[in-house]
Structure formats: C-alpha cells, structure tokens
Amino acid sequence: MLHHLSGRRLLGGLGAGVLTLAMTACGGGSLGGEEEGGGAGGGEGGGTVRVGLVIPQAGVYTPLGEDMQQGWDLWLEQNGGEMGGFTVETVTADEGEGPDTGVPAVQRLLTEGDVDAMVGIVNSATALGVAEQVTEAQVPLIVANAGAEAITKDAASPYVWRSSFTNAQIAAAMGEHLAAEGIGPVYVMAPDYAAGQEVVAGFTAAYTAGGGTIAGQALTPFGTTQDFQPFLSGIQGSGAAATFVFYAGGEAVSFVQQYADFGLKDTTPLYGSGFLTEGSVLDAQGAAAVGVRTTLHYSTEIDNAANTEFVQAYQEAYGELPTTYAVQAYDAANVLARALEEAGGTGGEALSEALGGLGEIDDSPRGPWSFTNQTPEQAVYLREVADENGTLVNSVVEDLGVFPQP
C-alpha cells in the first residue's frame, strides 16, 4: 500500500530504477564466429590468416559497424577471400559502445579467437584501452575509425596502426582553409568529450595561426543534448561570421536541423568536420543540410578511377552509397593484404614491419595516402552538401592538399 511507504523508500525505488537503467548500458558482447573461407589448411598451400573484425554491432555506433563490415566484405569479395596468398578467416567481435564492451571483445579475440591481426574499432577510448594488450600479444591492430591523437602519438605502439584519420587533422584543414578565405570571426562548437575537444583545439590552433579570430566556443554535454537552442542563441549574440562544429550521429541530425529551424543557416554559414554530414545522418537531415560545408578525407564524389570503381561496386553490392567508414575498413583490408604479401607470413612482428615499409597506397578510393607515424598522411577535401536529383551528396569543392597528423 502506497500510503505506508515513506518518501525514502519511494525514492529508493526510483534510485534503483535509475541504477538498473544505467546497468543496461553494460550489455554483453559476444564472439560471433562468422567464418569465411574454408577451415584451417586453406588449399593452395598459402595457409590461412585469422583476422579479428572488431566493430559495433549494438548501441549507437551500429550503423558505422555495418558500413565497416560492408567495406571489409567487399574487399574480400573482390579479392577472392585472399590476402597476399593467405585464405582469410574473419572472426567478428562486437565492440559495443565503449571500452566496457570493446576491451573484453578484443581480449577474447586474443585469447580464444587465436587471431593473427585485428581490424576495426570505432571508439577512441576502446582503441587506447587495448593498445597495451595487442602490444603484449604482438598482434597488429589496424584502427579503422577511432580518431584520437594519442592512439598514434602519446600512446603509440609498434603494433597499433590506423587507416582512418585523426580528429585534429580534419579540423586543421578547415581552419587553414577558412583563415585563407578571411571569413571573419568563427564560433566553434563540439560535444564535450575527448574527440570534441581535440577537434576544437585542432581547428582553433590552425585558424588563429592563419590570422583568424574565434568569436566564441561552446562544448555541449555529450549524449544528453537533444536541444541546441540555448547554445544557438550564444552564436547569435557573439557576432560570429560563421560557425564551425563537430557532431556525429543523432546529435549531427538535431544540430543541423535546429541550426536551420532557428534561422541561423541564412545568416551564419555552417562549416564542420565531415562527420557532421556523413552517411545515414545526411538523409535524416534533409534539406536543412544543403549548403553545409565540411572537410573530410573522403567523399563519394572524389574524381579518381579507384573511387569510381569502388562506389559502383559498393552500390551494386549493398544498394547504397559508401561512407568514409566503409572506405576505412576497405583500406585497412588493402594495407593488411599488402603487408601479408610483403612479410610472407602471419607473424605479428613481421607484419608490423611490413606495414611500416608499404610506402604510398596508390589504389585507394580516397586518393593516394601513406603511413606517417603509423597513421594516414592524406589529402583532405572541402565538401559541400548538394541535392543531386533528390539524393543528398557531399560534392567535392576543392582538394585542400595533403595533411599529416598535426
């Protein structure tokens, strides 16, 4: 009976509710042994290589995981399921949302999965969390998304490589470009977590170095900001001539739509790190996104033969346009195959050494790139969202040149 309950017990019930709610974040993650190719032994004498594909299969990053899986599968399909003469066995593991699920997933791959190399990882904290383990196990890991600087800088390991980007690399390209354009004071916004802070720092450093001024900045609570109005009025009051932001996923959709709803789109042009308009979020943003300019190391609209072929093959296989996440996994497969061929074996030390000696990767859809400090030194493109016969695409405005990790 309710009237016998004290307020304390009621609130205790509520507290327990909130607690159990928090516990749901720690869902399981299991080794989905999706084996490709035959069993051990291979056939043509090349032997097999076991590769762990660590991608999010549950939680907010699931769409990224799906794209990465498709990029990986497409490469294997195009190359007969072989890398440098080795038959590939892919063992997929669920990274989940954060290190609480991602680190154990990698641990299981190392102990039970018996893998020779690993590819994947969306979350930077997970990538940093597993660096020590993969180094100890001497199993090369090619990070195919996570963009934290430290992964290939302060926490660098000879066994951790990256086929994606770094947060500040993408932001610095935009900072340099806007400074050269002389656009005026820029307001900077990002979610208040490691990646957001790195983007803000990277942009601010490059923009002020080029002579630009910052009109103001706001770091919004990560994951709990549905409504950006309070921060948007900050932009209006700051006298900014343009806004530069970094958002991804659901926040990118809300931000771009509300930026248009509150009339800012017409007065203050919106610039961003490319993830703002990348992949499925672009469809959800709709007309509000048209005209938004971003920098990224990939766009489906890059004009080179490898990209044309890749986009066509990807569309035929999956019925949708590829994303940068798919390209990063596709390229990870490419460099791993080259390294396997070079090393002639699956030993971790030899593979890492071979990765370091690859030189320029000349057949990537993103254009030529190479490993510098074990992370791509690559062209960054200025892109603008355009409506092409009802499909929104990131059209390439300009190749801003090659940028290393700052």
Place this chain on the structure above:
Amino acid sequence: MLGWFDANLVSILNGFAIGALLFVLAVGLSIVFGMMDVLNLAHGAFFLVGSYLAVSFVAGDSWGGFLTALGVAAVVGLLAGAVLSGMTEPLARRPILDQALLTLGISLVVAEVLSIVYGNDVRSVSPPPGLDGSVDVAGSAYPTYRLMLIGVGLVLALVVWLVVERTSVGALVRASVADREMVSAMGIDNRKVKVAVLGIGSMLATVAGVLAAPVYGARPGLDETILLLALVVVVIGGLGSIRGALIGALVIGQVESLGRALLPDLASFILFGTLALVLIVRPRGLFAGKVAHS
C-alpha cells in the same frame, strides 16, 4: 532588466515549449507510479514507439499522416498499458524493484524490436504543413511547431487535472489509491481501475513520442535519455501529482533551456544540480501527491 529579458526571450519561450513536452511525457509516469504504485521503466520505450509511428506515417507530409500517427499511437499506448497492468499484477505485493526489473526488461525488448523493424539509423520527422516554418520572436526566428507544443501541453495539463480532480472516475482512482480494500468491498474491481490508469499513463507516453518526433526525431537510445528526463521531472515535481508534474516539467524546461543559455559552461551539471537541490530542500518533491501521502 528589460534588455536582459529581450536577449533571453527565445530561451525562455523555448523553455516553455520543452517544458510542455516534458509534461506530456512525465505526467503518465507520475500518475502510474504515484497512484498505482507501478514504476514503469518501459515509459521511455513506449515514447520511442510513438516517435517511430510518426516516422511510419510520415507525419511531416500531411496533417492526415500526423493525426493518424497520433491516433494509432494512442490506441497502441492504451493496449500496451493494459498488457503491462496484467503483467505487473502478480508482482503487486512484491517490492518495487521486482516491478522495475520487469518493466526494464519490457523496455529492452521493445527497444530491440524497434531497432529490428526500423534499423539503427537516425530518423527525422518534419512538423506537419503550416507548422514547419518559423515566426519572428524579438528579432530571432523561432520554429512554429514548438509554439504549438506550449498550447498542447497546457490543454493536456488542464484535461488530466480536471479528470483526476473533478470527475467521478477521478474520484474512483483516488479512492483506490487511498484504500484499495475499501473500494473492493464496495463492489468495484480495483484491477479495472489499475488497467485504466496504466492504459492512460502509457497512452500519454506514446502520444508524447509522436508530438516530440519533429523536435527530437527517432533513434535507438532515445528511450533511455527520455526516461531519465521523465524520472527527474517526476522526482522534482513529486509523485502522483498532476500539478507537481506540470511545475516539475516547466522547471526542467527552463533549466535545460534558459539555464544552459545563461551558464553554458555548467550545462552538464545544471540538470542534476537542480535535482539535488530540490531533494535537499524538499525530499518528496515540490508537490508530493496529497492522496499518496494522506
């Protein structure tokens, strides 16, 4: 002073719009928990069902789609509440935590089914025609749809309050809260009362989901964010109180809007800071339901 008011008018107005939305969302949770003693952690998942229904009926394209989504959501909510009532009945005399675990399990199942049906991509919904533009408020553009939300929220608040406080059905509900055995002895099946209250509470969640879709969109994980906000509103307002839910929602609306605009550096803490403050000053919330604690 006037200058300050002018500069922050949009934020204050937005606080009312978000507050109105939070009220529709939280009042269902509040009456179900405060009156029927069922802590419904599936409330957020029911909300997300409503948001996805808005996606299904492309509520942004026509008023027909929007109203169909609202109608279907209301029916789905009523049925879900009735089912929930049946499922929690065997646990009625067990501790609240047992019910919380059951409803949490339901919310996980619902969220997973939604993710299977609609995929994991973020979906957005435009406001219905006529409300998809902006109006000029003190020199700034403000979305028309959000203005309408303020009106809808206030009307719903009045209706719910009138039903509970001024009708014989409301009297029956209040009576079964105060003394279930006595109501039974008078020949009224209080399980029916529970079915009705849970049905209406859950209906308010799904309807709130449709109403919120043009503002928040629909995506996996939104259910948990929304549930947390609703719990905060209920704790601040006091359990089982319509007035409390309204005041709690308006306070949280202003905290999330005006508060964040004025103190952007404290944006992460200001919500739970307010919650902590209220719990210290008024541990039972600002307006604990008077029936529940008579």
